[in-house]
Amino acid sequence: MSEYENVGVSIRSVSKRYGNTLALDDITLDIEPGEFVSLLGPSGSGKTTLLGALGGFVMPSSGSVWIGDQDVTYMPPHKRNIGVVFQSYALFPHMTVGENVAFPLRARRLPKSTWPERVRQALAMVELEGYQDRGISQLSGGQRQRVALARAMVFEPRLILMDEPLSALDKQLRETMQIELRQLHRKLGATIVYVTHDQREALTMSDRVAILKDGKLVQIGAPETLHNDPKDSFVASFIGDSTLLPVTRVDAHSVKLGKFTLHSARPVSTHPELLLAVQTEKLLIDDERHEAGVNRLNCRVREVVYQGDSLRLFLELEDGTHISLRQPSHHLGQQKIPPIGESLTVVLHPEDTIIVPRAGCQYPAANVA
Ligand SMILES: Nc1ncnc2c1ncn2[C@@H]1O[C@H](COP(=O)(O)OP(=O)(O)OP(=O)(O)O)[C@@H](O)[C@H]1O
Ligand SMILES: [Mg+2]
Structure with missing residues (x-):
C-alpha cells in the first residue's frame, strides 16, 4: 500500500x-x-x-x-x-x-x-x-x-x-x-x-x-x-502543565511578578492584561550552578508529593503567590529533598519565561508587540 x-x-x-x-x-x-x-x-x-x-x-x-x-x-x-x-x-x-x-x-x-x-x-x-x-x-x-x-x-x-x-x-x-x-x-x-x-x-x-x-x-x-509561543492564556493553559500568574509589563523584555522582576527572552506584549505561564517542569531548584541572568524566585515549600517518576513541589512565593514545580525523581535523588516549610530559591530561565495576553480580553491586534 x-x-x-x-x-x-x-x-x-x-x-x-x-x-x-x-x-x-x-x-x-x-x-x-x-x-x-x-x-x-x-x-x-x-x-x-x-x-x-x-x-x-x-x-x-x-x-x-x-x-x-x-x-x-x-x-x-x-x-x-x-x-x-x-x-x-x-x-x-x-x-x-x-x-x-x-x-x-x-x-x-x-x-x-x-x-x-x-x-x-x-x-x-x-x-x-x-x-x-x-x-x-x-x-x-x-x-x-x-x-x-x-x-x-x-x-x-x-x-x-x-x-x-x-x-x-x-x-x-x-x-x-x-x-x-x-x-x-x-x-x-x-x-x-x-x-x-x-x-x-x-x-x-x-x-x-x-x-x-x-x-x-x-x-x-x-x-x-505552542509550548514556547502560545498566543494567549487559553493556549498556554491548554498546553503543558502550567500555572498562570498576573504580571505587569516593565519594558520590552521584563515584567514584574509581585516584587520580583523577571526577564523574558521574547518581546513582552503591550497588552494591558498579561500573565506569566509557568510550566511546572521549567522551574528548577537553584543549585547555584545556574548562570547569571536567570530569573530567581525566593519561596517556601508548602507540600512535597511523589508522583511516581516525578516529584512535585508546591511552593509559595514571598508575596503569597502559589506555584508548583515538577522534577524527575531520579534527578532530585542526588539533591536534598527540601522539607516542608523550608525556604528555597527556584530558577526560571528567560527562554522559559513565557508571557501571554489574557484570553478573551479584547485588544486591537495591531497594538500587540
Ligand atoms: N447535530 C447537532 N445539533 C445541534 N447542535 C450540535 C450538533 N452537533 C454539535 N452541536 C453543538 O455544536 C458544538 C460543537 O460540538 P462538537 O461535537 O463539534 O464538539 P467537540 O469539540 O467534538 O466536543 P467533545 O469533545 O465533547 O466531543 C456543541 O455546542 C454542540 O452542542
Ligand atoms: Mg467530539
Whole structure:
C-alpha cells in the first residue's frame, strides 16, 4: 500500500450553525499532504463538527472544504475517498475481522478478486496477520482498535480522519497505540486529521496541533511553537502543565511578578492584561550552578508529593503567590529533598519565561508587540 495519493486539505472560512449555536466560527485551515494534524480543544469546541465537515457528515453553513484541488463541500461522504475511524470503532460485531476490513471494498464495489490481498495487507499493516477469521468479540480493545484502523486504510484513502480513536483504551495501551499510530503514519505517508481532547496525546503524535475554542481556531502550530509561543492564556493553559500568574509589563523584555522582576527572552506584549505561564517542569531548584541572568524566585515549600517518576513541589512565593514545580525523581535523588516549610530559591530561565495576553480580553491586534 505504498501508492497512497497524498493530498492536502483546505478549510476555507467554514462556519456551521445549529440554531443559536455557532459550532464552527469562520475556520480557515490548510493541511499539507502527508501531514498529521490534531484538533485539540475542550468539549463542545467544535472538533467533531470540523472533522464532520471534512468527512462530509456535516454540511457547512458557509465556506468551503477542499481536498487536493477539488471542492468537496457538497460531495457525499462515500465519494470523498476518506478513511474514518470513529471514537466507538463502529465495528460490525456479527462479522469476522476479515469481513469487517473488507467492508469498504464491498461498499465501493471494488473487484472481489482483489479483496483477499488487500485485507491481508491492511491487517499486516496493523500487525494482525492471521486474524481474518476471528470474531470481533474475541479481540482485546487494542486489537479492535487496530481492526478499525485496518478498515479505514484498506481502500487506500487519500485522507484518514480519526475522532478520539484511543479514548476507550487504558493508559498503557493508549500510549502503545500512540506510538504505533505514529509509525503507521510514517509508513503510509497518508494525511491524517486526528481529534483529541488530550493535550499530551496531541503533542506526542502531531506535526501540528490546531487549538479550538467555542468553534474558533485559536492557534495552529508545531508542538514546540505552542509550548514556547502560545498566543494567549487559553493556549498556554491548554498546553503543558502550567500555572498562570498576573504580571505587569516593565519594558520590552521584563515584567514584574509581585516584587520580583523577571526577564523574558521574547518581546513582552503591550497588552494591558498579561500573565506569566509557568510550566511546572521549567522551574528548577537553584543549585547555584545556574548562570547569571536567570530569573530567581525566593519561596517556601508548602507540600512535597511523589508522583511516581516525578516529584512535585508546591511552593509559595514571598508575596503569597502559589506555584508548583515538577522534577524527575531520579534527578532530585542526588539533591536534598527540601522539607516542608523550608525556604528555597527556584530558577526560571528567560527562554522559559513565557508571557501571554489574557484570553478573551479584547485588544486591537495591531497594538500587540
Ligand atoms: N447535530 C447537532 N445539533 C445541534 N447542535 C450540535 C450538533 N452537533 C454539535 N452541536 C453543538 O455544536 C458544538 C460543537 O460540538 P462538537 O461535537 O463539534 O464538539 P467537540 O469539540 O467534538 O466536543 P467533545 O469533545 O465533547 O466531543 C456543541 O455546542 C454542540 O452542542
Ligand atoms: Mg467530539
